[in-house]
Amino acid sequence: MADWMTELPDAARSYLEGHRLDEVECIISDLPGIARGKAVPALKFQRQDSFHLPDSIFYQTITGGWGEAAGDDGFIERDMILKPDMSTATAAPWTGDWTLQVIHDAFDRAGEPVPFSPRNVLKRVCKLYQDKGWSPVVAPEMEFFLVARNIDPAHDIKPMMGRSGRPAAARQAYSMTAVDEFGPVIDDIYDFAEAQGFEIDGITQEGGAGQLEINLLHGEPVKLADEIFYFKRLIREAALRHDCFATFMAKPIADEPGSAMHIHHSVLNMETGQNVFSDADGAETDLFRHFIAGLQNHMPAALAVFAPYVNSYRRYVKDHAAPINLNWGRDNRTTGIRIPLSSPAARRVENRLAGMDCNPYLGIAASLACGYLGMTRQEEPQPEFKGDAYDGDGDIPRDLGSALNMFDEAEAIHKVLGPDFARVYSIVKRAEYEEFLQVISPWEREHLLLNV
Incomplete structure (x- = not known):
């Protein structure tokens, strides 16, 4: 070398x-x-x-x-x-x-390649697409919280103090004044990203107290997963310079929205470079419908990858900015699968279930795997949902144990992600779940100690 x-x-x-x-x-x-x-x-x-x-x-x-x-x-x-x-x-x-x-x-x-290395898992899925003549494209969105330093796990996580000397306030989505509160941290995020050669598509204030979102330009899945892997570290380092923590927990603060890693998907024909979700006249294609159906049919079994911790399932709360369903709709942020407004060339499908706490390689791989199964099996989606999807009942697993049970039975997902990966992932996640079940929570001490 x-x-x-x-x-x-x-x-x-x-x-x-x-x-x-x-x-x-x-x-x-x-x-x-x-x-x-x-x-x-x-x-x-x-x-x-x-x-x-x-x-x-x-x-x-x-x-x-x-x-x-x-x-x-x-x-x-x-x-x-x-x-x-x-x-x-x-x-x-x-x-x-x-x-x-x-x-x-x-x-x-x-x-x-070691089959349970996350980067190798994503490369495996991308190779399956390439073998079909397809080139997958993704655009991830990263949500995270800037919070006050928390050095005692027994204490609740609090929003960070802004430039004004007041704690960051919630329910200020898209507020530029709220973004200004975190100006010094954001400046360092931009500086670090520039030094690393990363292009940020935008930073916005989200609905939670101290919650921000960074959008990345669309591109090749492994490259984008690498960037998120790097970004998590650089954001944490930028926060530490200003006496606060950056957290990618799915639900760090009670009564605040959780943090997602929304994943936008499109697929190109490798020979022509055209988006296979649109035909020559700009109309939606069969492959577009099949991809949506793949997400609807297989994401429940992959949820243990999108939502890998017990805390992940606290994010799926009705009317709290996270989906609880597998409906699909056009420009509808209450559905788990959203079709954003776009030109035919940029037609894409957004997976809104993945949490920011998931491994970016594995989250993107699992999402692509679901779409791949729908496309190769020519699956058909449910009818488009119109209206407020929170009015219905949730149709995804609500805890890690249930999600792991579904994952263990999902042979189709295992074949795409790799059987050795599926075996190792399930064993490790079940070990974590068992560790969690040994912990007695403050809720139990408060309500059960003297009342049962």
Whole structure:
């Protein structure tokens, strides 16, 4: 890799111009989306074309426990071979020295992709589309809260203090004054994003106290998942500079809306570059209907990927900005599947179920998998819903245990995402769920201690 510096993206080269690179962070996403890896001196990175991490990083729960997912050979923590994708090299502009981050792909000793590495799962799904002559395109939206520093888990999470000296107020959606309250944090988010070569399509105030949304330009799924993976870290670092936390929990504050990762989908014909959701006359196609049907029919079984924690299901509250249904409608934000206003060339389908707490690689992969099943099976959607979808009953699992039961039975989803991934994911998530069930909540102590 003697000439590896010549492979750097333009933004990384610009960041290093006139400076000496000190360190390279070699990273990979685990199942929750945490960056795992090693930081190495730049000279050492230049001499290596791969490094090793144990496969056990994919068996670890969010609490640091372990799922018994190692397979027949037992928990021997076999080394994986991690190889850099130099197209992902980007700055770590919050560090004290000149540092780059590089995302790596995981392979076994036979050179095969590790099937439960989240980035490999998304690549697998994209390859299935490509084998059909399709090129999937996504545009994610990221919602998150800026909150006051919370160092005692026993205390409620509070909105951060704005520039005015008052806590951030809720119900100020799209308010520019509310955005101004977080100006210093947003300035750092923009600066970090520019240094990393990311283009933000816009930042808006959402309906929650201290809740913001960042929209990214549409593009290739793996590239966009990489950006969200990076964005979560840079947003957290920007917040810490201003004595607050950024959280991507699905529901951090009671009585406030939750945070979603809405995913917009379109699919291009690889030969012509045309959107397969529109025909030559601009009319909606069969594939457009089939994609919608795939989301309707298979998202319940994939919900454990879109909503991976017990907290995730607190977001699905009627009349609280999150869908509780699988209806589809045009320009209707009460439905789980929304068709935004657009030209025929930009016709797309928005999945509004995914939470911001999901792993971006896995959330996008699962959403594409549902659409793929609908397209390849030529499934037909329910009739378009018109009106307020909150008037009906919810038709998605309401807790993680129920969602995992549906996921375990979803052989069609397993075939698309990969059977080995499905096995490991279920084991790890059930281990997390069991850990949660051992915790006695304040509600139980308040209402059961002396009353039952």
